[in-house]
Amino acid sequence: MKKTKTAFMKYKNYMYYSLIVLLLFSTITYATISHEQAATFNFNEKVEASSLKLAGGGSDPSDTEPDQTIKSDTDEIDSSKSQEPTNTDKPKEEPEEKPQDNQNIQPEPQNQPLDKPGTTNAPDNTPKTNTNDKSQTPAGSNNKPLPEKTKPNTNPEIEIVDVADRQNRYFTTNIKNNETVTDPQYVVTVNHLNDSLIPQEMNVKLNGKQLNDFTGGITLIEGMNDIQFQVTYKQSDKKVLRVSQSYRVMLNSDDIIITTDLKDQTVIEEILTFNATAAQGEKDVKLKVFSNDQELKPLAGNAYSATLAEGKNTLKLTAQLYGKKAEQIYTVIYEKEKITILLKTDLKDQQANSAEFSFYAKATASKVDVPLKITVNDQLAKSLDGTNYSVQLINGTNTIKVVGQYEDEQLERQYTITYKDPNVNEKPQVDPDAPKLVTDLKSGSTVKGDIKTINVWPVTASGERIRGKNVQVQVNGENIPFTWDDSSKTSYKLTLQTGQNNVTIKVWDDEGRTVTETFTVTSVAPAEDGVIGQVTISLEASVLGIPYLIKPTKMDIHQGERGSYILDQLLRNNGYEYGKTGNLDSSFYLRDVSKPGMLNGLHIPDDLWEVVEQVSTTSNRDIYSPDSLSEFDFANGSGWMYSVNGDYPNYGFSDAYFLDGDVVRVRYTLHYGKDIGGHDSSGDSEANWNKEW
Numbered sequence: 001m002k003k004t005k006t007a008f009m010k011y012k013n014y015m016y017y018s019l020i021v022l023l024l025f026s027t028i029t030y031a032t033i034s035h036e037q038a039a040t041f042n043f044n045e046k047v048e049a050s051s052l053k054l055a056g057g058g059s060d061p062s063d064t065e066p067d068q069t070i071k072s073d074t075d076e077i078d079s080s081k082s083q084e085p086t087n088t089d090k091p092k093e094e095p096e097e098k099p100q101d102n103q104n105i106q107p108e109p110q111n112q113p114l115d116k117p118g119t120t121n122a123p124d125n126t127p128k129t130n131t132n133d134k135s136q137t138p139a140g141s142n143n144k145p146l147p148e149k150t151k152p153n154t155n156p157e158i159e160i161v162d163v164a165d166r167q168n169r170y171f172t173t174n175i176k177n178n179e180t181v182t183d184p185q186y187v188v189t190v191n192h193l194n195d196s197l198i199p200q201e202m203n204v205k206l207n208g209k210q211l212n213d214f215t216g217g218i219t220l221i222e223g224m225n226d227i228q229f230q231v232t233y234k235q236s237d238k239k240v241l242r243v244s245q246s247y248r249v250m251l252n253s254d255d256i257i258i259t260t261d262l263k264d265q266t267v268i269e270e271i272l273t274f275n276a277t278a279a280q281g282e283k284d285v286k287l288k289v290f291s292n293d294q295e296l297k298p299l300a301g302n303a304y305s306a307t308l309a310e311g312k313n314t315l316k317l318t319a320q321l322y323g324k325k326a327e328q329i330y331t332v333i334y335e336k337e338k339i340t341i342l343l344k345t346d347l348k349d350q351q352a353n354s355a356e357f358s359f360y361a362k363a364t365a366s367k368v369d370v371p372l373k374i375t376v377n378d379q380l381a382k383s384l385d386g387t388n389y390s391v392q393l394i395n396g397t398n399t400i401k402v403v404g405q406y407e408d409e410q411l412e413r414q415y416t417i418t419y420k421d422p423n424v425n426e427k428p429q430v431d432p433d434a435p436k437l438v439t440d441l442k443s444g445s446t447v448k449g450d451i452k453t454i455n456v457w458p459v460t461a462s463g464e465r466i467r468g469k470n471v472q473v474q475v476n477g478e479n480i481p482f483t484w485d486d487s488s489k490t491s492y493k494l495t496l497q498t499g500q501n502n503v504t505i506k507v508w509d510d511e512g513r514t515v516t517e518t519f520t521v522t523s524v525a526p527a528e529d530g531v532i533g534q535v536t537i538s539l540e541a542s543v544l545g546i547p548y549l550i551k552p553t554k555m556d557i558h559q560g561e562r563g564s565y566i567l568d569q570l571l572r573n574n575g576y577e578y579g580k581t582g583n584l585d586s587s588f589y590l591r592d593v594s595k596p597g598m599l600n601g602l603h604i605p606d607d608l609w610e611v612v613e614q615v616s617t618t619s620n621r622d623i624y625s626p627d628s629l630s631e632f633d634f635a636n637g638s639g640w641m642y643s644v645n646g647d648y649p650n651y652g653f654s655d656a657y658f659l660d661g662d663v664v665r666v667r668y669t670l671h672y673g674k675d676i677g678g679h680d681s682s683g684d685s686e687a688n689w690n691k692e693w
Contacts, residue, residue, distance in 0.1 A: 200233060674688045
């Protein structure tokens with residue numbers, strides 16, 4: 001027994017140290033083979049309204065993702081979450097536990113800080129909830145500086161994308177980088193942009209600490225907060241894509257913070273709308289908004305509207321509470337947009353091949369249609385649809401003017417369209433002995449209705465009258481007989497077709513020398529009621545000292561209506577009776593008119609009566625009826641005549657067809673029209689007297 005005790009004492013120290021070595025080896029072996037499970041994360045495509053959950057859950061490998069992960073830069077910040085295999089050769093060093101100093105965090109690359117500290121562009125994080133729960137830095141966190149570069153990706157099946165400094169094409173959030181908020185409760189939404197990528201997992205970190213139960217809400221700490229989102233996607237080729245993006249948000253619950261989407265800018269709109277709020281912590285603070293020292297009232301909620309003056313405008317936002325004050329001033333320059341009228345047209349200076357010419361013209365200003373006034377040779381052109389036009393050109397040079405106006409802007413354009421009528425011989429007259437043609441027909445004229453009367457005064461080179469037998473008038477190739485022919489002129493009634501008509505007049509003398517001219521006349525169809533215009537007509541007895549028996553009166557003209565019908569209506573409407581020869585449709589001649597007291601105030605000028613007595617076979621100015629006026633009253637050459645636009649026709653009323661705008665004067669004469677300038681219509685060669693009464 002004594003020996004046994006002696007042996008035990010001898011080997012006691014060896015056994016003690018062996019046990020220590022065995023325990024130490026067991027501890028090292030356990031630390032080598034152990035690992036820590038990653039936390040499980042909920043995943044939402046849009047966090048606030050979650051409908052999509054992580055298929056695999058947690059950090060376990062999914063069925064489609066290789067059991068291999070490439071660590072990003074941010075993974076190294078929190079080594080407790082690392083999924084790298086433990087190095088069995090060396091024991092894992094535990095970092096020294098230190099309280100996190102939030103101001104010393106080195107953030108990942110961020111956007112530039114705001115120009116106006118304490119201000120952000122209208123955040124969406126409006127919910128305010130009273131809470132004292134501030135996120136603190138956990139003990140044991142690693143505050144080592146961030147690596148400058150992401151480690152190389154050793155797994156070709158996993159693609160890592162860090163979009164901190166470039167446009168995120170994979171997902172977006174409502175976080176405004178570098179914004180300042182007053183409420184610690186910060187709500188985040190996430191939207192995925194690429195439908196071809198299937199979201200698998202989303203990790204969120206706040207100030208380096210992973211949020212295990214993230215469902216959309218983040219509790220900020222006072223001061224600076226760094227938020228990182230990492231989303232794992234499965235691509236169509238089964239490869240895995242990990243996208244990360246970082247943000248910085250400042251929480252300031254002590255100062256008054258003004259939040260607005262206003263900025264220094266230049267605008268072209270007179271009305272500027274914007275949003276603005278003020279808060280201190282979780283309390284709203286009354287905000288005053290001024291535009292050029294005029295206070296603005298909110299339209300609704302946090303919306304404001306300012307009417308800007310041209311040039312520089314100053315907008316000031318102020319808020320004050322418990323001795324604290326915040327103020328921001330913005331400069332907005334209003335440059336009134338110069339409105340330019342844009343004209344779209346195919347018009348240009350050009351040569352036309354046809355008298356019927358079509359074009360389009362439309363003007364706009366600020367996307368508003370501008371009405372146009374278009375004239376062709378000073379005649380207004382009309383369009384059925386407001387854009388397309390069809391007009392008639394005259395032989396030679398045609399001028400088209402386009403005029404429009406929008407507010408203060410004026411549009412004026414002018415185009416020259418040249419048209420050469422193949423039926424017109426524009427060669428100069430080379431034969432000095434050829435006849436001369438004079439007519440009251442004008443080429444390019446427009447007639448309302450289908451009838452137009454014309455006069456022709458053809459003479460030989462020596463001035464001798466050429467009568468109607470040596471005149472040929474054609475309308476669209478058909479011969480037209482003259483209505484009347486005398487020693488003064490030859491008259492014709494033209495029957496036109498709707499649209500363009502070609503009128504050719506040919507004159508020749510007894511030696512066979514000829515002259516030919518072609519004219520274009522456009523006929524416009526009457527309205528539905530048949531009215532083609534109005535004529536102004538009067539009944540006058542100025543040679544008796546009575547200017548008007550019926551003052552100038554406008555009368556409607558109907559399609560194909562003879563002048564005798566219009567005269568009949570005029571007299572009856574004014575209470576006159578009349579005598580005539582012929583009838584309203586043929587050989588109408590006005591013989592006399594009568595109405596009680598119509599000649600009251602009669603006084604024949606003495607100088608006129610002196611001439612009448614000298615040239616008349618019979619004359620007496622004292623014998624007459626005050627209630628009527630007839631041919632052969634006072635003298636043998638007296639009677640009724642009429643003029644159209646100053647010219648006395650050589651045919652009666654039943655052969656007259658008046659046009660819109662014609663002026664007709666029915667006048668009494670004492671001697672064959674010589675006293676009223678109408679003697680040429682009688683057909684003899686004697687001239688009018690040198691005075692018209």
